[in-house]
Amino acid sequence: EVQLVESGGGLVQAGGSLRLSCAASGFTFSNYVLNWVRQAPGKGLEWVSTITGSGQTTFYADSVKGRFIISGDSSTNTLYLQMNSLRAEDTAVYFCAKFGSVRGITSPFEHWGQGTLVTVSS
Amino acid sequence: EIVMTQSPATLSVSPGERATLSCRASQSVSSNLAWYQQKPGQAPRLLIYGAFTRATGIPARFSGSGSGTEFTLTISSLQSEDFAVYYCQQYNDWPPWTFGQGTKVEIK
Numbered sequence: 474e475v476q477l478v479e480s481g482g483g484l485v486q487a488g489g490s491l492r493l494s495c496a497a498s499g500f501t502f503s504n505y506v507l508n509w510v511r512q513a514p515g516k517g518l519e520w521v522s523t524i525t526g527s528g529q530t531t532f533y534a535d536s537v538k539g540r541f542i543i544s545g546d547s548s549t550n551t552l553y554l555q556m557n558s559l560r561a562e563d564t565a566v567y568f569c570a571k572f573g574s575v576r577g578i579t580s581p582f583e584h585w586g587q588g589t590l591v592t593v594s595s
Numbered sequence: 596e597i598v599m600t601q602s603p604a605t606l607s608v609s610p611g612e613r614a615t616l617s618c619r620a621s622q623s624v625s626s627n628l629a630w631y632q633q634k635p636g637q638a639p640r641l642l643i644y645g646a647f648t649r650a651t652g653i654p655a656r657f658s659g660s661g662s663g664t665e666f667t668l669t670i671s672s673l674q675s676e677d678f679a680v681y682y683c684q685q686y687n688d689w690p691p692w693t694f695g696q697g698t699k700v701e702i703k
Contacts, residue, residue, distance in 0.1 A: 508692075517682065517694055517695070517696045517697045518631075518633075518639065518682055518684075518694040518697075519694070520690070520691050520692040520693065520694070523690065523692075532689070532690040532691075533690075534690070534691055535691075568638055568639075573641075573644070578689065579627060579686055579687065579689075580644075580686060581629035581641055581644040581684065581686055582629070582631075582639070582641065582684070582692075583641050583644075583650070584641075585638035585639055585640070586638060587637075587638055588638055
């Protein structure tokens with residue numbers, strides 16, 4: 474059974490940093506593309522970042538480019554999101570999500586974690 | 596960037612009735628379109644991918660149709676557990692992977 478468990482959220486001041494983690498299990502970590510998707514309070518879903526299983530290719534939404542860094546550790550099956558220069562508009566629940574197809578990027582978000590809340594105070 | 600537009604924003608339906616949700620893409624996404632269900636305080640759940648293929652464990656009352664720029668999610672007979680927010684999402688042209696703004700299905 475695929476499991477994705479996020480942690481690391483919390484309250485941080487604007488301009489600060491936070492690192493989110495997503496512990497993955499139930500699948501071969503290096504074979505799948507993993508993502509972060511966020512949801513501001515009362516709002517819709519917004520894709521944030523993507524990393525291939527090899528870690529060699531990453532993508533970022535324009536809203537976070539240059540501030541956030543996605544990475545993965547296949548030895549511990551953990552996905553990370555390092556968030557720097559945080560802004561009030563980064564306040565959201567951050568979900569870790571896995572694409573459905575092996576090594577595929579043209580794929581829906583098949584599995585999701587329960588999310589972790591990040592609150593940025595201004 | 597492909598913009599996904601869902602309608603209506605809110606749909607009021609009685610239990611047992613049919614619900615029809617629409618999703619439009621600003622340019623063709625072929626059949627690379629997914630639908631998700633999200634209940635309050637929960638993560639989204641994949642319902643439909645490839646525009647019409649139900650994900651594992653999804654009941655047959657959920658069906659998807661369309662291709663190109665126009666898509667529909669139909670819930671044939673609404674059950675109490677189906678009242679939720681539904682999102683469409685394209686994965687044809689990326690980055691970014693883009694979602695619609697959601698349709699809330701509420702009890703009439």
